[in-house]
Amino acid sequence: MTALRFEFLSRASSREDIDKTERLIHQAMVALGLSKERRHEYLLWKEKEDEQKLNLFNQELLCAKDVLSIIRAAAGHLPGLGILSSYLVTKDKQGNLMFKGGYRKGKDTPYAELIYPRPSREAIPRGCFLPDRIIPTEPGAFFVLPLFFESTEIGHLVIQAADIDPSLYEKIRSILSSALRGVKLFEEGDEARKRAERAEKSMSDIVSVISREIQSSIEAFDNISKLDATGAQEVEVSRLKELVRYLIDLSQAKSESVLARAVLFDPYCLCARWAEEQLKADKSNNKGSNRAESRFICARPSSAYPLLYGDPKQLERMLTIVAQLLEETFSIEGLEISIVPSIQSCELRLASASMIPKKIGATGLNRIEKDIRFELAKQICLLHGGYILFSHEGGNLIVRIGIPYPTVSGSIHNISNREAELRVIGPQGLSDHLPCGFVNGLSGKIIPYNSIFHESINPLQRILLYLDSMEIDHESSAALSFILDKEKFQNAECFIAQNAFSIRETRLEHRPADVAGFLRSILVSDSPSAILVLGSEASLHKETPIIRDLVQKPGIRPVACTSLDAFEAALNRWRPMLFLILEPMISKNQEFSTLLQRFPSIPIMAICRFFGAKEEWAGIIERPHVVFCNTGEVFSEVLAGLIQRSLESKKFLPSPTSGVVADAIFYMNKSYSEQISRWKMASYLNASEDYLSRIFHAQMGISLWNYLARLRVQHAIDLLYSTGAGLAEIADLIGFRDEAYFCRVFKRIAGATPGSFRSRSFSDVRKVQESD
Template sequence: LVQPLFIENQPLGYLITSISDRDGNMHEDLRSSIASALKGILLFEETVRAKEVAERAEQAKMEFFATMGDGLKHPLLAVLEKTRSLEDEVRKIELPGNKELSHAIGTLGKELESHLSAISLLFDTTLAQAGILEMNMRLIDATAFFDECSEQLKIPVRKVGKLPMFCVDERRLKQVFAILVDSLRAFQPVEICVTIEVHALVSEIRSTTDRLNVEVPGGAVQLAASLVLLHHGTLRRHAGAYRIELPWPSIGSRISTLTERGSKIIGHITSRSDARCNESIVELAERTGYQVRSVPADRIIAGEDSLDDCDVLYWDIPEASLDQFVAMKKLSRHGLVYRIPILGFGDGMAHVDIMDLVNSKTIGRNSSSVIFWNLPLSEYDMLSATVQAISIENKDQFVRVLQECRPSLIITSSTDGNQMSCIRSNEASALIPVLVLAEKLPEWRELEAFCAYPHVVLYHAGVVECDEFILKVQDLSQGGEVLPVHTGALVKRSLKYIEEHASTQVSRWRIAETVNVSEDYLTRIFKKELGLSPWEYLNRYRIHLACDLLVKTNLTLSEIALQTGFQDQAYFCRVFKKIRGCTPSELRTD
């Protein structure tokens, strides 16, 4: 029996079967089922192809805008510099007509500056809307930030008392305020009013005149809105004013979540129960109906107060003693408290977030030893200031160290099962986290066996020269959590896939598909396990491969870029300089 296979008038081929039963309905059901199955396969293949096309288009877009902006600006900057030099030379020479010539050159310089500003605005807006604009987020003092804004923009800033710290890209946020203030300049006077709310820092940029509904240029304001969004904040325009809300940081993140429990309590982290609040917190409590409850640090450390009733935390960092930092370290592992807003007063000291600040005060004072097994300490001197290192070479030395102290972390370069069994079979080290820095990841079969060991974090040795790795070592040595075995195995399999395919056009969805999870879920567990996103890890591994080729071969930069998975030399050089701090040519020369 020969039957055509088709779906919605689309021919798929033919089904040929031997006739053992003359029931036509049965043969029709069989034909229909097979046709549907084939259609499903074809649709799946089309989806995969569409994903690949979309991924290539997205990557091409990112690389284009990342390199094109500099490619357009650099020639204009060179011409502008020469124009300024020429203008200065003309002014020095006293000849007839020089005044008019100098004026013409000055006008040309202003036009070049205008073009540069337009190009920067265009590319910044495009990158911000695509979510790929580079942001340098840091913990800074909001009081100092708005004082500088007031001085630079020549406008008053109204605020009540001292402001807490917030986590922002200082340069980009100043750009936001400059754009919004300029959009209201025609309606002088302009002022900024800053208010502390329990969920966010609220800033209003407003004109005090009656002209409220005037259209303002959209391009620059659109960039400002995108920049605020990249800060996880909101920007609204109403009644001739702009309102910006920027969330407070939390212990576990640069942004917080206000989970109101109905108690309306601000937990004051302090060393004594009678500590006084600053005027900003007093004003906030009176205005919002919140109560301030003093929480001594020693009660948190002893487990006598877990702050389950608090919606917000208040912490005066310059006055904080060591026990307060230890208490905050403990709260970072609390299932709910680690996410709530922290109104922390201090200068931020250039830390990336609250946890980084806490670690800087507790690491080294309250840390245990870290064992480096068959790893030369000279190659990891970036860790010497953060941990107490003990270097060992064999099993006998390991056993002797365990008899003398209880290390908080073991760092090794070996994925050998014998060494791991030695660590896990000893009762004293059975639960100690192990951080493996492998020059080459195990083959798939050995990797599956390796994934079965609990409390093990795996890195490729070529990606560890970064702040995120140092923070990970600090976190693990201070008792930080490691992903469960089955979840950690997903990350380790992803690392193996990246190692095998880094020289090709790897896509994020393909990595996620390899381990049968969604892209968002993989990014979350990857970041939690390694401190890096899959894309950041991939770029660092590619640059590691490129460094090896730069030193050991005479390949051109373009050839090296293609062999390490970059589509073009310009993007390769840009990523290389960002990660290594120098250009590929400079590294090869050195």
């Protein structure tokens, strides 16, 4: 203002002008002072309003009992502070980043849209802040706020700020860090409380069941103690003591939750380890001290067998009880243990080494079933969802201990006589991998991994998932990720195959505790590059082999996507380098278009044998980095060049210019049979002739007229294969007025004369007729 005053006063020509200038300068200074005062008042009001909003946010978080409550509170309060979107990521106990949810609010929408994590644990790839499906595509300023508690990093928050005071970042970070720590402590305490409640309830139930039996045993002790315990009475006292001890063990078996200690285990390794422990026990008790081998032989499986789910210690205890009962009742010197998988379950079969007459066996089994120790073994098996059955086969006594296959959700289910229709999901050629007994009982449908995206699964159907870590590749990883995410597969049983010829005990040490953890561990963890091919099954069956032959760059593979679920699963598994769209219906599908918008920098190549109306491709024609190209025998070289160019990250023309090239291709597909001149096409496209030729060659890698000639020759090839029209007629139909010139162009582009193509088509027809 001082500079303005000096400038105006120097130009004043009279006293009146000087007074007027002084008066205006004074008014301006007063207005400036008022504006500063009002701005200061506004900042104080804004700070007070933001403080009030933060207090409300903090108060709601004090009542949060889980992470979802934190997300909902953030979606309700943070948009009012200028944060349009927010995504929460936390660290698990192993230090892996897990996406927990977030919200997104559009500028024109009144409420924020909640974004939930996947039903299974959604891990974030190393070096990334968010999952690929969540990475924002809209423009804006995004910030990453690390969350700490007592110098320990517990996650981070990714936010999009529209208009926010930077001083609020630290306050929001502090509030969320405290809330996350509180939720973690609450969840740990709640989990411990639930375990205690389950144990207490189970304990009270079993005590009420067996209290009468224990009371009768105590009365028997009192009666015997009144007499002089000698001879047979001493045996009876010892027997009653043993009875009470097993009753107490039975109570503990029921009261302690098997699921609390359940893990995936190798049944063969479990049986082999148990047999070794029995040998050590025999030697320590001077029983069979001269034996070099155990009385129990664990037969090596002859084919693939599964991992099972349960408490290995309890199952070993069950085997010990069964072996003791058989030894006491039948004086069996040894047992052979084998692993026998079937459609319903996996059985541990104990076969007697010596022959036992059927009549003696029936009497002895009747005595075993009345023994309280057998009740304990049976209860341990039932807690694992299994069964214990006896049978005679060829004079040998067989004990069949059935254990159910584990489920994706990690729950233990009971084996039943299932009448439900069976669906077996596995790799291609699954029948060659399954055990013999398994295949013989298999009556359901076998579904390859890659077919589950469009396979209708009925909740009443029984689903069996065959998993072999040696057969998992990138494509099957996408299918397994899809299975982990979908609720309908959570009760699916899993045959986790073990190789019978490479059994190693060390595998138990590093194996995940449950099926979901195993699935995550065998998924291909990197993000390999891929070309995602979108189309119907018919178009994919026809074009995918051609595309696979055209892709020459190592480490990149074409991935076929016939449905929206398959496309979404592929986007979560692979890093797309190129989208190939085979049909216009894909571009018109709104859900496909929404997924494509997440990758605005990835090129899209729309390929079709012949293009129809431009309006059919309206969903992608205005998108940047879109290329249109015909397919067929004479376009393979052009298509290969375009694919290779996109894989080498060489950019195509921007959208306004590429749209002119696309219009030229649609025009040629529509008017190829007419006489097309360069000035006529340029006039139709509102572009100069030189400009059109230059941008077409820059986009497609060949000249405009070379492309038109290839398009006409491709139509000629189809006419030669499908009709008996003469060469002159075909030349006229595709826009050539001179038959000789048509033949020269045809040979130059197709590499053979039109006559040789027709001869080839007749030869193919004769071969089909002869085969018929």
